Every structure is written in structure tokens, then in C-alpha cells.
Amino acid sequence: MTRPATPFGLRALFLTATALAVLPMTAEVDAAPPSAPAAAPLSEAGGESATDKAFEAIYTAEWDWRQKQSEPDEDSKNPELVLPDIGPKAQAAKLARWSAVEKQLAGIDPARLSAANKINLAVYQSQIDALLAAQQFREYEKPFNADTSFWGNLADWARQPISDEAGARNYLEMLREIPRYYDQQIANMRAGIKRGFTAPRVTLTGRDAGIKLVIAAATPQDNPFYAPFKDLPDTIPQATRAALQAEAAQVIAQGVVPAHTKLLAFMDNEYAPAARTTLAAYDLPDGKAYYRSKIREFVTLDKSPEEIHQLGLSEMARIRARMEAVMREVKFTGTLPQFFEHLRTDPQFYPKTPNELLYRAAWIAKTFDGKASQYFGHLPRSRFAIKPVPADIAPFYTGGRGGPGIYLVNTYDLPSRPFYSQIALTLHESAPGHAFQMPLAAENKDLPAFRRDTYISAYGEGWALYCEALGEDMDMYETPYDLFGMLSYQAWRAARLVVDTGIHSQGWTRKQAQDYLRDNTALSNHEIETEVDRYISWPGQALSYYMGELAFLDARAKAKQALGPKFNIRAFHDAVLQIGSVPLPVIDQRVDQLIADGGVGPYPDEE
Template sequence: MKFRTRAMITAALIGAAAAFSGTASAAEAGGAQFKALYTAEWSWRKQQFADDEDSGREISAHLPDVSLAAQQKRLAYWQDVQRELAAIDAAGLSPEDQVNYQIYKYQIDSLVAEQQFREYERPLNSDTSFWGNVAGTAQRSFLKEADYRNYVSQLSELPRYFTQNIENMRAGLKRGFTPPQITLQGRDATVDSVLKPGATEDNPFYAPFKKMPASIPAATQAELRAAGLAALRDHVIPAHQTLITFLRKEYIPGAQKSLAAWDLPDGKAYYQSRIREFTTLDLSPAEIHQIGLNEVAKIRAEMLEVMQETNFKGDLPAFLTFLRTDPQFYAKTPQELLMRAAYIAKQFDGKVADWFGRLPRQRFAIKPVPDDIAPYYTGGRGGPGIYLVNTWNLPARPLYSLAALTLHESAPGHAFQMPLAGENKDQPEFRQQTYISAFGEGWALYAEKLGVEMGMYETPYDRFGMLSYQMWRATRLVVDTGVHTMGWTREQAQQYMLDNTALAKHEITTEVDRYIAWPGQALSYYLGELAIIEARAKAEKALGARFDIRAFHDTVLQLGSVPLPVLHARVDRFIAEGGKGPYPDDE
């Protein structure tokens, strides 16, 4: 959408708001003006980014324009929105729109900061990449002919899209704004995995064509398969060949040697902006580091208590070695790991009614992480409709942590919270379809801890696995700030996590590289969980016998994904209303 088009839509909506204001209250008029602004911006915003499995949208026919000119236009656009937003009297809005205003302002401020610091010049880290995100489209559900035609159209745009990203990366390379070199080692293998099979049916981009819906006529299926292979030959393979040459000859050799975000251009301000975006809080690195140290000490004491329940004879380091090496704690086959995850998920289904009133309509599948990305991927990841379990390197996937992982990534974590947000049609779309890390990851980590109350951990080892996962996220507060502001080395960060968690060494290596390459993101989990725990404790104390856990959980999840101050304010209202939930069946 052009600026002129956005201006026309905004002007029309504001004009309607002005006419409406003659008979409406100031709050209604201000609300109409606010709605005009966010409706136009959201419509434009959706066109700026690639769609994915979390977007709730159908497969697009196009890849976004990520050129420098487009990035500069985005910055100017969102700065205009910032100014228009500041001109609205937020205090004069209705209570509901005051909440919407806080959430929307956070989103716009974050988008402006990303453009100002030129995050688009680093479209990759050790964990994800722009080319991997495009490849992820092949894993989505293709339901009709239009999905396939749009996908082929996307593939035809890969050379342009890759070239634009490479130009941005060159600009970042020139000014020293890249992920640390050590975290990029071997990541070119994910590009090579596309090149090796070439334009054949074994290529991962061809996956949607292998099994097509019976509703598509056979002749049309044959046509679409031929178009897919042609797109692989003419567009996908050449684009990946250009990319792998750039990565191997220019980008990885020239990437920055330092690990610290503070060593990037305007590094201190940049890292503080990452803290603000990922935690929604105005905390300093030193404050976060100290919170981490305090929480690590607290969890370590709990771990020692649970270790004693197992009758293990030895100290904590010896117990961690025992957990990392004893075969009883590891699946022997990928299928065994997947089936165990599915069993845990079904156990939760049998308990859900006691803890939640409103359930999402969308179910989720359990699938292995694709082979080409599994060596560098996390142990699991979840979202709307999917729970991915990493079955690569089984000695790094302990069963004692699987219950915590499943609660986090599937239900009641990401594959539960995110669909509930998307299905809440009472919220504006900018709340339904956006994800704020502090809330989303905080909720998922809270879901792990909630598993204790729900009876999801069957043995002391399972509970130790949960505590190890809590410790994992607490150590992130120490490691992330240590690396990016205090001169910590990669080895120092790895050793700190080895000493304090039961994670396998391989997983610690991939995780530390993720924190190094993605400053600030790791801080969102534990700080978000602390906010939910504190809000719940406050409600329990204030409401006493009137506190209903189902109503509390429904209240939190009904928000969607919000900055942590908004969460606290909503729980304060929950208390003031006597613990009443957001849905009639909570009463």
C-alpha cells in the first residue's frame, strides 16, 4: 500500500470520526480517531512482512520488498504514526482503548527502534535466517490450488528477495553490524542442503507437491508439479548458489569477531533497545544480571532438595554428570521421543478442565524438526498448530526434561496461548496477530512451573528436569548480560550453564550461540514468568478464598500478548472486580 493510499484511508476514517464526534462523547471520538490510525497502519503493516505459520494468513503470492528504499519508507511511515499517536489524548480514551493504546504504542515504538538501528542489515542469527524462514513455507498446510500457485509465485521471487537481503548484509558488514563470526560457523550448511538435491523431488522446497489434496484435479496437479520443478531449476537453486557464495567468501570471513552487542555501532543504546523490546521493561543490564544471580541461587537450593529425594550419593556436579550420561534418561529412537512427547501432551488434556475455562479451537501436530536445521535448532519449538521436537542427536534430548519442554511448547504453552489470542475476535487484529516475547515466553515458562501443581511431573527426575529448565532461563539473564556488556567469553558462558543446569553440552553450545547472536531475546522468558508469578501471588493474597485459578488463567490469556505493565494493570482490575473471569462460564 502506498503512503497516499494510507493517507486516504486514514483521512476517510478520521473524517467519519469527526462527523461522529458531534453526537458522541470525547472518549468515543478519540476512540474513533485512534481506530482510524491503527486500522490503516495495520493494513499496511501486514503487507510489509513475509507471512508464516504464525501469521494466521493464507500463503502469499509475494515475498516482501526488503530493499534499502523500502526500509527507509518503513521508518518514515512508523515515525509518522508515532507523531499521530502522540497527538491523541490517551487519558481521554475509554478504558478498553487505553489498554489498546498502550499495547499499540509499544508495538510502534519497537518497530521504529528496529528500523533506526537497521536490524534488517542482520537478517540472520545462529538460530534463524531469512532463507530458512522462506523454506519454512514448504512445511505449511497447502489446501487448495491457489496455495500452490501462490507458492510458485513466491519461489519465482527468491532471486530478488535474496539479492535485497545480501545487499543489506553487505551494508551491515561494512559498518561492523553482523552476528559474531563464531556463531555463523556451519550455518551455510542449511543453504547447502537445498543445493545438494538440486531441482529434484528430493529438494525440501518441493515437499508441498509430494502429496496434494484430492480436490485438485489430476491434470492440474501435474501442471503444478511441473511448475514447481521449473521454479526450483530457474529460481530457487540459482538464488541459493548466489547466497552460499556470498556467505562463504564474504560474510562469514568478514563477520565481527567480538561477541558483545556493546561493541556494535552505538552498541550500548542498541542493547538497551533490545532489552526494551524483548522484556517491555526499562531495566539496566546490571539490574537484570543481578536478578539472574539471585534467581540462580534460589533455584540451585531447590535442585539440591529434589536431588536428595532421588537418594543420589554425591554432589550436584556429579548428579548433573549422572543425568547427562546414564542411558535410562534417553530415548533410543526418534519415534520413542516423539511418542513420549505425545503421551505427555495427552496427559495434560486430561487435566486441562481443572485449570482453564476457555480452550483454543485449534489443535496441534507433533512433528520432528526438519533434518537440515536440526543440528543448530533448539530442543523443541511450538506455535499455532505445531509442536516440533528435535530428534537429532538423541543423547542431547533427555527424557527428564521432556515434560517441561512439552508444557512450554505445546499446551498450555505456545500451541495453546497463541491460538487463543488469534481466536479472540473481540480484540483488534494488531493484538490478535502479534507476539510480544516477554508475555508469550513468560507464559510458556510459567506453564512449565504450573506442571508441578497439575501433577505433570511423575518422578523426582522429571521435577529436577523442570527445575533445570527454570535454571536454564534464569542463567540466561546472567549469560546474556554477561556476554553483551561485561566481556564474558563464549567458553565462560557455556561453563556457567554447564555448572548450573542439566542441559546436554550440545544444547548448551547451540543455546549460548543463540544468545550471542540474538542480543536480549533470551531475557524475555524469566522476566516474563516472574511478572505472571508476582501477579498471581498478588491476586491470591487479595482475593483469598474467592481466588479461582481458572478465572485467573482465562484473564491472563484473554489479553493476547501484551507488555508486562499491561498484564499487571489487568490483574489489578481482576482483583478489584472480585476475581471475576472474562467469560460467563468463569463465574
């Protein structure tokens, strides 16, 4: 996936997997490369086979095409592209291109590929399957959920500084494109309304806050989109800076604000009244097939909702037993639900100021730094900052979110941000979780670009959740309450298997889902409400976390059993991180190779 211009947009888009990352600019369908031969001969010299070359030609051409039509980011190779064309012709172009690529891949014989390209094919096939399914189900007609939105992603760009005149002019071009872009989004949403493909009405309350913030600014200079022009670098001549600022104010007043006013009127007067009152993905057009497609995308396994639901129930029972043991350790005499309520309401467990939370996160992150070399041989070069979630999105945001260069801590509504969850949260969102794994993939130049810049939710979220459990091995949890916080987070993700499938395939109500989380986790009531709305509006994504963690845990257990005293935890971690974000079956294949190599990881000199 291409990296958006900001860390906020980055994680928001990463969590949608590859499908939402590709936004074409053009309406024309590029000519597809010739179909790959069904049985190309192997090379005689022992180098690349003809099948390898044919496959590489397919993914190179498609990836280049995808990049040229995507929103630019800070590393954009196409700075002249600003906001994509998302109209009917552009959507047809995507459908045609990925349909053609799917046919080409069907002509590739995996047995004739090199070992590296067999993995590349598994990753690439997963990408194309998800992209094509998104087009076939016309997901662009529902371009937001309770977690992220297209208007919020654009507002994220306004939080980044402008480094030079070219960047300022490119940003201005993006501002000019907003009216056209929003008009296309509205047209797509109207098409969704006509066929009943909308966000559930119950998840819409308050989601227009970011739109209102843009409209409410007293002057263009007070508008969030003007922020990058307030502090233009001195390398831009003063007269040029003044001209750019004047132009930005004009574009915001004449284009950006009216576009948001129009969008707000549409959302309030047209979309919300027409939004569906049902919750389940099964209630959408071709809903059963759609939900199965989201399970395949987010879990990378062909599992039925029933299988996942039952797995969630059994895992919840196992985790509850551990939570009850910790409850007894701290001498609490009530029931587990009563202990949850005690944790939610006792002031000792909650920060009084935002800085208390931020400083705690920083302490935890540095504590891990002191242990990192014991558990990882190869470390990323990238560092990360710790910042509060921006105020305009914090009420609907998760407790924290991380990625390359950033760990966001939500300091909104402090009575819902318990200290006992902070260690697990920090290990998940910063290092060795998202702010660790993503840079390692991006820095691995041995991977093709479509793998370095791609995030598969089952892998990425599974890894981050595995890191929460790894904190127990690393002695990160300082008190029984900290350990209980980790177990509550594990229960939260296992509960998602029950709740997501319950909502989307078994007719669960919103209250039923909230009650299940309230009865089985120590999450605050605020988090329970925002989380359930996220699951309702984003079918399948919540399944990726725990299903992914189980893949890592199973792989580690397999390696330990097979290698015995040769098992090296650093070599194991290096091996599964070296391959970047991959479908879950590839993790198992990589561990098979680690076992065959006698437990020697990919970076033996560092281990």
C-alpha cells in the same frame, strides 16, 4: 504479527517479536493520516470519545498498511503478494511510516481513552516502538541469527501441502521471486559488513546447511522446494498438474538453485571472513543504545543490563537451593555439578529411539488434558499435532518448539534429549503453553486484529515458563527427577538473565557463558552450545522468558493475597490469557481489575 505460512516459520518469526514480521512490498510511502488531536473532547452520550476514534483510525490504517506489505500466510488477505521488497526505498518507507505513527501516538491523551483502548494503546505503542527501533538500528542488515534465517523461513513454506491451483501458482510466484529477494538480502548484508553490523563469526559454523541442501539435490524433483508439487490434489486436472510440475522444475533449476548457489558463495567467501570476531551487542555500532532497545523490546520494561544481571544471580541462588534439596531426596552424595554430570551421562535418562521421545511427549500432553478443566475455565478450540523437528534444521534447533497447531520435538542427537526434561518442555511448548495461549489470543474476536495476531516475547515466553512451574501445582511431575528437570529448566531461564547480559554488556566469552550453564543446569552439552550461540547472535531475546514468568508469578501472588478465599485459579488464568499478548505492566493492570471485580473472571459461566 502476521502468521507465516508454516508452524516452523510461525514460531521462528514469533520469537523475533513484531519487528521482523513486517516486510514491505512497495517502495512508496503511503500518506500518513492526519495527526490525532492532542485533547479531543469526550463524547456527550457516554460512547466512544473523539480520542478513541482518532486512536482507532491510527492503528486501523497502519495495521492495514502493514498487512498489505507483509509476506502472505495461509490466512493471507493478499495472496498476490509473495516476497517483500526489502531494498533501500522499502526500508525508507517503513522508517517514514513508523516515525509518523509515533508522532501521531504522541498526540493521543490516554486519560481520554476508554478502558479497552488504554490497553490497546499500551500494546500498540510497544509494537510501534519495536518496529521503529528496528528500522533506526537497521536490523535488516543482519537478517538471520543462530536460531532462524530468511532462507530457512522460505524452506518452511516447502513443507506445506498445496490445496488448489491458485495456491500452486502463488507458490510458483514465490519461487520466481527468490533470486531478487536473495539479491536484496545480500545487498543489505553487505551494507551491514561495511559498518560492522554482522552476526558474530563464531555463530556461523554450520548455519549454511539449509542452503547446501537445496544446492545438493540431484534433480529439481529432489529439491526441497519441489516437495509440495509431488502430491498435488486431484481437484486440479491432471494436465494442469503436469504443467504446474514442469513449471516448478524449471523455476527451481533456473532460479532457485542458482540463487542459493550465489547466497552460499556470498556467505562462505564474503560474509564469514568479514563477520565480526567480537560477541557483545555493546561492540556493534551504537551498541549500548542498541542493546537497551532490545531489552525494551523483549522485556517490555526499561531495565538496565546491570539490574537484570543481578536479578538473575539472586534467582539462580534460590533455584539452586531447591535443586540441592531434590538431589538429596534421590540420595545422590556428590556435589550439584557432579549430579548434573550424572544426569547428562547416565543412559537410563535418555531415549533410544525417536518414537520413545515422541510417545512420551504425547502421553504428557494427554495427561494435562485430563487436568485442564481444574485450572482453566476457558479452553481454546484449536488442537495441536506432535511432530519431530525436520532433519535439515534439527542440529541447530531447540529441544522443542510449539505454537498454534504444532508441537515440534527435536529427536536429533537422542543422548542430548533427556526424559527428565520432557514434562517441563511439553507444558511449555504445547498445552497450556504456546499451543494453548496463542490460539486463545487468535480466537478472541473482542481484540483488535493487531492484538490477536501479535506475539510479545515477554508475555508469550513468560507464560510458557510459568506453565512449567504450574506443572508442580498440577502434580504433573511424576518423579523427583522430573521435578529436577523442571528446576533445571527454571535455572536455565534464570541463567539467561546472567549470561545474556554477561555476553552483551560485560564482555563474557563464549566459554564463560557455556561454563555458567554447565555449572548451573542439567542441560546437555549439545544444548548448551546451541543455546549460547543463540544468545550471542540474538541480543536480549533470552531475557524475555524469566522476566515474563516473574510478572505472572507476581500477579498471581498479588491476586491471592488481595482476594483470599475468593481467589480462583481458573479465573486468574482466564483473566491473564483473555488479554492476549501484552507488555508486562498490562498483566498487573488486568489483575488489579480482577481484584476489583471480586475475583470473578471474564468467563464466569465456564468457571
